[in-house]
């Protein structure tokens with residue numbers, strides 16, 4: 042399967058940890074906030090409460106017990 046669209050020069054190098062389709066249907070289980078993929082941390086981060094949910098083998102673990110909170114200092118998403 043060929044990738045016809047490669048307009049984004051950085052797009053090909055970045056490994057997407059979850060699909061955008063999956064991101065669209067997922068919400069933070071703690072606050073229903075918007076989640077974004079955090080490539081460096083290898084997980085999904087809630088923009089509202091800054092919980093980081095791990096992704097294992099492409100499956101996001103949407104459990105508050107499994108999540109860790111990002112520190113406010115030095116972390117930019």
Ligand SMILES: [Zn+2]
Nearest residue numbers: 069072087090
């Ligand atoms: Zn949240």
